[in-house]
Amino acid sequence: MSILEVNNVSIRYITGDFKDIGLKEYILRKIKKQFNIIEFWADKDITFSLEKGDMLGIIGTNGAGKSTLLKVVSGIMEPTRGRVKREGTIAALLELGSGFDGALTVRENTYLRGAMLGYTRKFMDETYDSIIDFAELREFEHRPFKQLSSGMKSRLAFSIASLVRPDILILDEVLSVGDGAFKKKSEAKMKEIINNGATTILVSHSISQVREMCSKILWLHKGRQIEFGDDVQGICDRYQEFLDGKRTLE
């Protein structure tokens, strides 16, 4: 039984003139027929499936369509074509630093973020202390969030997010958080979640991390699926060769 099935998923992104133009401008350009929309496929025909407990690593250079794919998997976006089938709850930790409100205090932001991640108030009341202690932000508890350093912000974000117990966990470049000491702590925490049996999808630019942790690999390049399989070392080797310029993609 697969817990996540992605079948022939294609995602068309649109950009172009429509962004940041006003109604007047829109009508004018429609009349003059100068209204250009540029369509491009961020992902094309992606197919993979994951079993319970799998740890998928998605690799690829910038603009490969990794983040877009994750947005579709987590339900934030709809695929233009194809189908995503999920079993159970899903939690996506995308770009941890955003979505906070600078004017609110650290405590208020913690609750807000917890609510966004689908926690209950009771759960937040119970775990608030351990979140703050884990993030080592006790003395900043009542300070406005914008006074924190960016490292502190991501520490807090990670601490809240690491409490999720979903069936499918999506991590987009979130493993490398904070300074040396905290990084160690966060990696340990991450492994703990993964060991709890969650199916995990990890996007990382660190190949050694992917090699070490993942059981399956999906390699994307400019929206195309180059390889998918459980031959982790083999795919990573070929990806490394590609990065070194020793291998070209047709």
Next chain:
Amino acid sequence: MFKKLLQHRFLFEELVKRDFKTKYKRTVLGVAWSILSPLSMLLVMRLVFTHFFGLRMAHYTTYLFCGNLVFSFFSESTSQGMASLMSNAGIFTKVNVPKYLFLFSKNVQVFINFGLTLLVFFLFCAFDGITFTWKFILLLYPILGLALFNLGVGLILSALFVFFRDIQYLWTIFVQLLMYMSAIFYSIDSYSTAAQNLFLLNPVYLFIRYFRKIVIDGTIPSAWFHLLMLLNITVVLILGFRMYKKNNHKFLYYV
């Protein structure tokens, strides 16, 4: 939808709290400001217009206040609601949450403001020698109705605002024009019957008129009047929700 709302109750509460705190954190007067601003408007209008319209009309202050109260609720709610979706783009592009929550929480905040002003309104009524009757309970109809109407207009505007940023300026102008057409400081009695009926096309005027009928005249508007209001509310709500449903996954591309 209601099931979903219940499921996201905690998030909704936290959003309302956030909207409240970020609005008042930096002002010395805090919540008091939101009452002072309509009151100062009332004061100016009262001073200026009494000589033109107030001499022939009993309870002119209350008449003015009815108009101001209703209209400022409408304009605050819609113009603040308009930006609510856009300003939370950082959240809905990262987390899968119902997008109308942002507008709802903004509207709750404005509604609480309105509630406070309403209390002051009743105080003024007492000073103005208005007799309170059981009919005042019926004010719940225009109050809840207007809250829903604002929500519908807010849904439409906040969705449009994602696509066309200049809606903001157009709406400001529109609201201003609408204010002059809502008979806030003048009476429509001197117009011909045909012209008076034209005022009924203005949804906000209906709410104002309902207030005045109950508070000043002590009469209950006709059943048709109720239905007309209900029709307006239903139309904007359906339109608004359809826009959200249709564009739910499109907003993402425009932020």
